[in-house]
Amino acid sequence: MNTPIRRRMLATAAVASVAALALAGCSAGGSEADAGSDEDVTLTITTFGTFGYDDLYEEYEDLHPNVTIEATNIDTGGNARTDAFTKIAAGSGLSDIVAIEEGWLGAIMDVSDTFADLRDYGIEDRKGDWVDWKYAQGTDADGRVIGYGTDIGPSGICYNGAAFEAAGLPSDRESVAELLTGDWENFFAVGQEYTDKTGKAWYDHSGFVWNAMVNQLDEGYYTADGELNVDGNAELQERFELLGAATEGGQSAAQAAWDWNGGKSFVDGTFATFVCPGWMLGVVQGQVEAGGGDASTGWDFADVFPGGAANWGGAWLSIPESSAHKVAAAELADWLTQPEQQVKQSVAAGNFPSTVKAQEELAADATPNEFFNGAPTGAILAERAKGVVAQFKGADDSVIQENVFGPALSALDRGETDTQGAWDQAIQLLNDLVG
Incomplete structure (x- = not known):
């Protein structure tokens, strides 16, 4: 189907792919240097709506004194979509971690090579953490996994x-x-x-x-x-x-x-x-x-x-190829989506987890x-x-x-x-x- 929006999306994909490859080539060394190091690093993250992450950001910074998190929260998923695709088309400006909403995940999959394949950062070891359809949704047609599941x-x-x-x-x-x-x-x-x-x-x-x-x-x-x-x-x-x-x-x-x-x-x-x-x-x-x-x-x-x-809804945390700190960003995104953190997120914002253990904990908890x-x-x-x-x-x-x-x-x-x-x-x- 060659619609006006699809044509714009394909054009976006071409721009984004070239830019992502160029930026990734420049930043790969910096990303690897972040792994397991104590060097100071500032990670940017963009979410939308009510994510319930504020306390978790502080907890992560306490656990990792070398990490500073600069968070941006956009009011609605629709505006977050506009923000993400504007930056993808420009080839720059995406945060180190970008929250992707279910309603526009399909459009993101048209430009999925803009985002890192999280299999390179160990996500397959966690595949069983999530309900199976959530993990599958974050996987593109080439088998690349581009998102850590947050809520459903x-x-x-x-x-x-x-x-x-x-x-x-x-x-x-x-x-x-x-x-x-x-x-x-x-x-x-x-x-x-x-x-x-x-x-x-x-x-x-x-x-x-x-x-x-x-x-x-x-x-x-x-x-x-x-x-x-x-x-x-x-x-x-x-x-x-x-x-x-x-x-x-x-x-x-x-x-x-x-x-x-x-x-x-x-x-x-x-x-x-x-x-x-x-x-x-x-x-x-x-x-x-x-x-x-x-x-x-x-x-x-x-x-x-x-x-x-x-x-209705749900999101993923994705790591753009343009990030200069992909390893550190993946560590943060992985931590934020662990069952323990998903329970805390649910308490803070009402979001329901996508990980099985977190779901089971909430099912047993009538708080x-x-x-x-x-x-x-x-x-x-x-x-x-x-x-x-x-x-x-x-x-x-x-x-x-x-x-x-x-x-x-x-x-x-x-x-x-x-x-x-x-x-x-x-x-x-x-x-x-x-x-």
């Missing part, structure tokens, strides 16, 4: 207990899980009851709900063999129509993606539910606190997800999360992770989600079009941007 995205439902009570709905976790058990049709039926009783929205905006609905399918925007799978996909359109009917029924709060009125919409009852992969728990807490709320605001986390198991009304969030996510296998993500997957369906669903949320009009708009954008 099993999903539950965040909900505001106080809002449920005001609508006469049960608010304890077990009853909410029972109430929402079933398919998306049931979820929206309960939502319509809530909206009709309260005059308030059920979910924050259609885009995130749609992303969760798509991720749950065996094949989403692409087939498993990499073919575009949107126009003419009856299963996808059926789900879109189900979501569209709920949105037209007033269930969407029409929030902008990643912008909830400075967090106030999480505090003032603007909406009652929120689709929550593990990494989103930290987002919810941060938004509530930014909006002036705290644990008493009433947010909770239920062991349920419409339609069953679903994975209450005080912010989410004492919910044992780690144990709940371990339960939600059962049966999860990540969907294949094609090169333009994140583009389709954000720039094709994003604008169409936003227009639907604002009442500027109906469901059919929004679908038609998405297909037109798909043809314009992807082909």
Whole structure:
């Protein structure tokens, strides 16, 4: 498929490959000198969203006094994608460690030779640490492993207990899980009851709900063999129509993606539910606190997800060939993704680990999360992770989600079009941007 984006990607690959080889040739000696030495080294790392790494950086520096970590965190995965590909195209500027998000991993695989083959740094000795599909996702078509797996995205439902009570709905976790058990049709039926009783929205905006609905399918925007799978996909359109009917029924709060009125919409009852992969728990807490709320605001986390198991998100830590400190960077990335550190990351940010031992530890640990009304969030996510296998993500997957369906669903949320009009708009954008 020779689309405009694909052509740009291939051009990017050519530029990046040449630059990476040149830079790697200049820096290989420096990289090897870092191995096991006590020489001072400054390592740069770029992540996005809520990674929960701040305390881990300090711990690593304490363990390695010669290492200084300079961390950059970009607000969203979409902006991190733009940052990474801008620097890949320029042939310079990438950090020593770059976090790659699941939604644009497919695009990264088109330029995978920009990143070091981690087999050269011993990752094969750890292959059994990760769930098998996570390790496989970080492996390119030539068998090169380009990413240390960080988290995966099993999903539950965040909900505001106080809002449920005001609508006469049960608010304890077990009853909410029972109430929402079933398919998306049931979820929206309960939502319509809530909206009709309260005059308030059920979910924050259609885009995130749609992303969760798509991720749950065996094949989403692409087939498993990499073919575009949107126009003419009856299963996808059926789900879109189900979501569209709920949105037209007033269930969407029409929030902008990643912008909830400075967090106030999480505090003032603007909406009652929120689709929550593990990494989103930290987002919810941060938004509530930014909006002036705290644990008493009433947010909770239920062991349920419409339609069953679903994975949304997850990331990898990759080492660009342009890094002058590849050995030291690999040591840091390896340490950050060890099971022990993944458990700490989960405690800090709610992210759910991709390593088996860390998952088992969280499954056995029912430690209450005080912010989410004492919910044992780690144990709940371990339960939600059962049966999860990540969907294949094609090169333009994140583009389709954000720039094709994003604008169409936003227009639907604002009442500027109906469901059919929004679908038609998405297909037109798909043809314009992807082909």
